[in-house]
Amino acid sequence: MKEESYSIKIDRALRMISLMASGIRYSKNELMERTEMSERNFYRLIHSIRSVGFVVNSKNGHYEIERNNKLYNDISSLLTFSEEESHILQEAIYSIESTSKTKDDLINKLAALYDNERIPYSFIGKMNSQKVKPLLEGIRKKLQVKLAGYYSGNSGTVSDRIIEPFAFTHNYDAVWAFEPETSTNKLFKTSRAQKVVLLDINQKYLSEHNAAYVDCFRMSDMKQIKASFEMDLMAFNLLTEEFPLSSKLVSSISEGKYKFAGDVAKWEGIGRFILGLPSHIQNIEPLGLRTYVKSQVDFFYQNLLTLPKDGSKV
Numbered sequence: 001m002k003e004e005s006y007s008i009k010i011d012r013a014l015r016m017i018s019l020m021a022s023g024i025r026y027s028k029n030e031l032m033e034r035t036e037m038s039e040r041n042f043y044r045l046i047h048s049i050r051s052v053g054f055v056v057n058s059k060n061g062h063y064e065i066e067r068n069n070k071l072y073n074d075i076s077s078l079l080t081f082s083e084e085e086s087h088i089l090q091e092a093i094y095s096i097e098s099t100s101k102t103k104d105d106l107i108n109k110l111a112a113l114y115d116n117e118r119i120p121y122s123f124i125g126k127m128n129s130q131k132v133k134p135l136l137e138g139i140r141k142k143l144q145v146k147l148a149g150y151y152s153g154n155s156g157t158v159s160d161r162i163i164e165p166f167a168f169t170h171n172y173d174a175v176w177a178f179e180p181e182t183s184t185n186k187l188f189k190t191s192r193a194q195k196v197v198l199l200d201i202n203q204k205y206l207s208e209h210n211a212a213y214v215d216c217f218r219m220s221d222m223k224q225i226k227a228s229f230e231m232d233l234m235a236f237n238l239l240t241e242e243f244p245l246s247s248k249l250v251s252s253i254s255e256g257k258y259k260f261a262g263d264v265a266k267w268e269g270i271g272r273f274i275l276g277l278p279s280h281i282q283n284i285e286p287l288g289l290r291t292y293v294k295s296q297v298d299f300f301y302q303n304l305l306t307l308p309k310d311g312s313k314v
Contacts, residue, residue: 012037016045017054017065024136025062131190134198135175138165144201145177149194163188164203167211169220176211178203185210187220216245216262217269224263227270228285231258235280239273267292 012035019026019034026034032042046063050056055066138145147161163177163186174189185208190196214220231239236258240247249262264270271292274281284290 012041013045013049017049020049020056020063020065024133024140025059025064027062031063131193131196132168132172134196135165135168135190137198138203139167142203142206144199144203146197146199147188147193148197150188151192153189153192161188161193162199164205164209166203166209169214176209178205178208178210180205183208185212185222187212213263213265215264215266215269216243216249217264217273218243219265219269221265224265225267225288226262226286227264227289228259228261228283229270229274229281229289230283231260231277232256232280233258235277238277243273271296 015035016031019031028039028042032039035042035045037045046056049065057064057066135145137143144162144164147163149158150161151158161179162181163175163179165175165177165188167176168174169176169187173191174187176185177188178185210222212220212222213224215224230253233256236250239260240250246260246262250258250260253259267289271289274284274289274293275296284293
């Protein structure tokens with residue numbers, strides 16, 4: 001039998017570490033299937049992972065890497081990408097002019113290492129991770145979940161909420177879910193639940209699941225609104241640095257002049273950017289966005305003219 005190449009062994013080792021560090025306890029068979037290895041090689045790899053310093057816990061035939069471990073903490077930030085970091089990395093890879101096998105291999109390896117079941121623990125604290133786990137299981141197994149003692153920011157009340165989770169926000173601080181009681185899709189903050197319990201009840205409203213649109217300014221809503229504005233080089237640099245995903249929606253219209261044109265979820269996100277650079281931005285569309293920006297300027301101006309309670313001038 002042909003000996004596996006060194007690169008394949010490294011690929012499988014990284015894949016195994018990624019899966020066991022995801023917060024889900026995978027069985028031996030699940031890990032073998034996902035890493036495409038034999039039982040003999042599986043036990044060899046577990047031994048190797050432990051020998052370099054990882055603490056691998058095994059319970060009822062399911063495996064998990066202990067996260068309260070120096071080695072794990074040292075490399076966790078290196079093995080986790082946010083959506084924006086992934087976008088920047090992708091842009092860098094695709095900027096390589098070569099169509100070589102090396103470029104294709106790099107793209108495939110990154111795709112294999114970072115699947116959508118991996119929890120980026122660098123974004124969430126220890127307390128929140130205990131809430132994310134059952135939500136992630138609910139998404140994967142299509143089961144309902146109970147948010148026990150959930151605080152509603154809208155009503156100011158605390159109650160148990162039964163939901164059908166189906167997608168996380170990119171930083172895992174909130175989950176999109178369908179709530180059967182209200183028949184609506186909502187964004188639930190994980191930090192507002194006292195406890196999250198996975199229920200042994202199949203999700204019943206899969207066809208109703210619909211996550212809201214999240215724009216490049218990190219605002220979300222069920223609707224999308226067309227918006228555009230023109231800017232100079234300074235504004236262009238600040239926009240693409242602060243909001244990397246916006247680069248997909250920006251085009252050059254002349255030397256030193258650029259145009260943003262795309263869908264946004266709310267005026268607040270794009271509006272805040274415009275308000276921060278008023279002398280560098282022009283030709284704002286549509287009327288609704290211009291009206292929002294003007295209302296914020298008027299509000300600020302009125303506050304400047306307001307006299308303090310002692311009667312002295314500002």
